[in-house]
Amino acid sequence: MNPSTDDLAPAGTGRARAAKRRPAPAKRAIDRLDGLLSGAVKTGLWVWVAMLVVLTVWVVVTSLKTNGEVFTDPFGLPKSPQWRNYRLAWSVSGFGQAAFSSVTVVAASALLTMVIATPAAYVLARVNRRSADRVITYFAIGMGIPAQALVVPFFLMSNDLSTFMTEWVTGWWDDRISLALIYVVLSLPFTVYLLTMYFRSLPTEIEEAAAVDGAGPTRTFVEIMVPLARHGLVTALVLNIVALWNETLFVLIVVGDPQQRTLPAALLELYNTMQYTSNWGGLFAGIVILVMPMILLYLWAGRRIVQAMTQGAIK
Structure with missing residues (x-):
């Protein structure tokens, strides 16, 4: 051995x-x-x-308690659910009209942001030039500009736009259109930056194979890359919807008519009138109306958001 x-x-x-x-x-x-x-x-x-x-x-x-139960038994269950709190918040406090304004403005802003940001991000992700990196840096810097610093410029521009459209073009103007345009400007830096990183994480071999098969750049982008990047697009869309849904500052500044304001502004107005109405159950019902759609949206899109953020960070 x-x-x-x-x-x-x-x-x-x-x-x-x-x-x-x-x-x-x-x-x-x-x-x-x-x-x-x-x-x-x-x-x-x-x-x-x-x-x-x-x-x-x-x-x-x-939100299902009476005004007395809110104070006498704040942590207990309601003896009789007060569903009328939601009816009062929806009709009397104007949450119905505010919800319509919120859905319209947020949907239009988020979709227009995606339409502009998606092709821009794809071009920045695929162009191998130093200028592309510089543009991406500018978008990243734009993400760090506080919204409070833009209040005065946006207020002046919205007033000038309203005056121009009313006196020279259409004869009327809706301040919610100005609000939607402001939302698009505020959302573009984050959306373009996020989608650029996501498109960079996708393999270029797929585009090369499409080019060999005779597909042009536009067809490759629309029919191949957009469906392939659906998780990143859903992530950007959901994050923009949540951010714009809860925005209050520019609503109060740009939209002068209280009947045209969105849900956060309507909730703030309801809170300001509490010293006269003392409708605490309606106030909590308004909070539920404002918050619950976003919670349901996150429950539906949470896994897609995590997958898109993880895939975009790998590259």
Whole structure:
């Protein structure tokens, strides 16, 4: 029986190899610290999620209470669900008209943003020039400009546009159109940047194969790349809808007619009248009307959003 190489090696050599295989104390300490930090972050996120779920359930339950139950039993269940709170919020407080304005303005703004941003992002993702990277940097900088810094310019431009259209073109103007255009301008930097990163994560071999088959750039983009990037497009669309649905500042500044304002502004107006009406159940019902559509939208598109954000970050 022939002795193995390890048997013939000096004893010191085996101990040296074992020492190399064992992690250093500093590395073990770092790994242990990473594990503790990861566990703490996960625990904190789950606690945060639990708090949000509890708060949402509490708001829904409170929206079904009478004014007296809101104060006497704030954490209990309603004795008799007051569904009329939703009817009062919808009709008396003007949430019906506000919901129509919100859906119209947000849908038009989000769709127009996608129509403009999708081809722009595709071109920036596929053009191999230094100028393309510079343009992408400008869009990234645009994401960091606070909305408060744009209040005065947008207010002046919306007034000038309304005056021009009323006196020289159509004879009328709806401030919600100006609001939709402002929303498009505010949404474009983030949307173009996100979609550019997503298109860069897609393989170029598919476009090369389409070119070999005789497809032009426009056909390749419309029939191949847009369906292939559907998860990224859905992500950008949903994030824009959520952001615009909850926007209040520019609604109060641009839209002068209270009957044309969106749901966040209507909810704020309802809160301002609470000192006269004391309709707390209707106020919580209005909060549910405002928040619940976005929660349902996230439940439907949550997996697509995570998949698109992950795929866009890999590249």
